[in-house]
Amino acid sequence: QVQLVESGGGLVQPGGSLRLSCAASGFTLDTYTIGWFRQAPGKEREGVSCISNDGNTYYSDSIKGRFTISGDYAKNTVYLQMNTLKPEDTAVYYCAAVKGRLLGRLCVLGESDYWGQGTQVTVSS
Numbered sequence: 001q002v003q004l005v006e007s008g009g010g011l012v013q014p015g016g017s018l019r020l021s022c023a024a025s026g027f028t029l030d031t032y033t034i035g036w037f038r039q040a041p042g043k044e045r046e047g048v049s050c051i052s053n054d055g056n057t058y059y060s061d062s063i064k065g066r067f068t069i070s071g072d073y074a075k076n077t078v079y080l081q082m083n084t085l086k087p088e089d090t091a092v093y094y095c096a097a098v099k100g101r102l103l104g105r106l107c108v109l110g111e112s113d114y115w116g117q118g119t120q121v122t123v124s125s
Contacts, residue, residue, distance in 0.1 A: 002026035002114055004095050009119030012085055016123070020080040022095030022116060029053070029071065032113075033098050034078040035106045036069065038091035038121075047107035048093070049080060058107045063089070085123045092118040 008020040022034065035050035035058075049069040050058045057069055068081040078095065096112035098105060105111045 004097060004114050004116035006093060006095050006116045006119040009093060009121045011122045011124065013125050014085060014087060014123055016085050017081070017083045018085065018121060020082065020093055020095075020119060020121075022078045022080075024076045024078075024097065024114075027097075027114075028073070029076050029078060029097065030073040031099060033100065033102045033106050034069075034071065035096050035098075035112070036078075036080045037094045037096060037110065038089075039094070040088075040091040043091075045094075045110065046091075047110060050103050050107035051078060052101040052103050054101055056101070056103060058103045060107075082121070085121075087123050089121060090123050091121060093121050094118045 003025045033052040036048045039045040066084045071078045095116045097114045098112045
């Protein structure tokens with residue numbers, strides 16, 4: 001069964017950090033481009049960051065310099081390290097995967113083969 005499972009969300013104070021994990025089962029991530037998306041209430045889904053299997057990355061302007069995406073293909077897992085969190089980072093965060101090296105198709109167009117169920121991130125004092 002093909003699955004993407006996110007974890008690591010929670011409540012954090014402004015300025016704090018969280019690390020999200022996206023674990024894949026039923027397929028191997030090393031032939032896919034993996035991305036993190038978020039959606040806040042009343043807002044459109046936003047492509048936050050993506051990584052292709054050759055190590056190329058994409059970051060949206062809203063999080064550039066604060067978030068870092070990385071992959072541990074031995075663990076079939078992709079991470080999103082989020083630092084200096086702000087209240088406007090509050091959202092449900094999803095991971096997604098598309099086969100091939102397709103950073104733009106995934107992160108900009110949101111076209112994916114698989115989606116996770118999401119994990120809530122709340123930044124509040």
